[in-house]
Amino acid sequence: MSDSWRSETEEIHQRRRWAEEHGGPEAVAAHHAAGRSTIRERISTLVDEGSFQEISALTGQGRYDSGKVQRVQPAPYIMGLARIDGRDVALGGEDFTIRGGASWGSERRKGGQGGFIEDLAFNYRIPLVNLIDGAGGSVASIKRRGHAVFPGVHGFERSVELLGIVPVASAVMGVAAGGPAGRAVLSHFSVMVKGTSQIFAAGPPVVERSMGIKLSREELGGAKIAVDGGGTIDNVAESEQEALEMVRRFLSFMPQNVWELPPRHACDDPVERGDEELLGIVPKHRRTPYNMRRVIELIVDRGSAFELQPTFGKSVITSLARLDGRPVGVIANNPMIYGGAMDHKAARKQIHFTELCDTFHIPIVFLVDQPGFMVGPQAEMAGTLREGMRAVYVGAKATVPIVTVVIRKCYGMAGMAACDKAGLNFKVAWPSAEIGNLPVEGGVRAAFRREIESAEDPAARQVEIEDELRALASPFRMAEAFAVEDMIDPRETRAYLCRVLAAAESRLKTTLGPKFQSGVRP
């Protein structure tokens, strides 16, 4: 057997065992003590059992004695192929136990922007999962190279390209700054862990030095800031496990790439299910709000709704869900927050979600209760009109089937952002719908001023005119005039949407592939 490769082969296994030791037992214990899992533990929690095929476990820095290897410190990035719900993904993440997951400066990168993992997802057309736990580059690299480099020597070109080709999900599992933070944002879905993960463009030392403000990492980039405040990251999870569960959940709605239809799941929720609760869910008193999340739950396949960005731009709800097993994107106004009015944050959220659905051929259902753009000096200062018109623009550019269900209000330009004017323009109304260019109350005084002022009792005349106009704005009259395409019993909503979206699947098949984008967003 002396001519076999047994000893060299054994060395491969030995080197793999070293790789599995991360940064050594002390570093791993410290990491665990901070309430964090190692990257290998994270991967095994995320993927189908036994499906991880690591690539490049042998990469690292070898220590030799008389030409014989003593030990290899693994590269601080673990990656490879795995399966999630039986489907292949490319995934990888920084190993925080090895020099804090900082990039180590090999010629070819394993992970990070421009790394092998991005090429793997791109070339094989499979989703990419980033498990982010690193602070990016270090100024120390100047010393090693002997010269500075232009920003972007490892650029975001591939990260950007991926966003039009395959689903990209990022879980921020620790601190993310610099390049890793950039990649977390260059994702279709991002999640972070409450209390143990933070993200920022630059961390507390840089902020203190440049601005004189002393903040903890959590104060600067914890979930309260990054998710609820800035919308930098989409969702927050209570634990690492929940964050990884959200990644699985997100991917369950996505096709492997833009050349495929999103996966249809078996559905045991009857299509014809029409909950009685829907009949009375919208209060008759026009000023009383109601629970739009409940409306969504009652319509979509039971338990299928997965809300993205639930704590940001809260006047709109953006939820992936299923109807008869088919993925659908639900965009619903939330009357509990500013009556559902579109502010700059809600517009931003709606834009991102619309593009997500359009890119991956997921039809959109609007559940509309839209009084209009948010008004007032703060809203104007925040650029609501501009962000809102961008939502109108992006909606008009989308080519997936869009169905509009008017639950209550649908007014103005923001209302226009909730229908498929550039496509079939298919709108159905509940009996509670009230629709128009302007809400009746807002416009009556201006439009009928002379008539109101010359009346014996101007206030009474104004109410009279309002009632008269409101009667004309009835959805029944609109349905007669084919100004809405249909009126439906709220209990029929689920069955109606399932039927329509089943038919629309033929259309989806004709637009598979990357979508060409042109024009300038306002």
Next chain:
Amino acid sequence: MAKTEVKSEITGAVWKILVKPGDVVGVDEPVIILESMKMEIPVLAIDGGKVTEILVKEGEAVNEGQTVAIVEV
């Protein structure tokens, strides 16, 4: 006894105060109603307990994130 703050998610004007100090509220029960964008929007107690303070008056303007009441859980 932990104290929790009942915070408004929106900017608006206080339209009605539904409870007074000493009252007991349940989870997700409305504490006050704000008027905003022509809607009557309830501010809900996140935790159930005894109301110890009401920090706003009817007609007063309330900002997003402002604490409107304290509930002792």
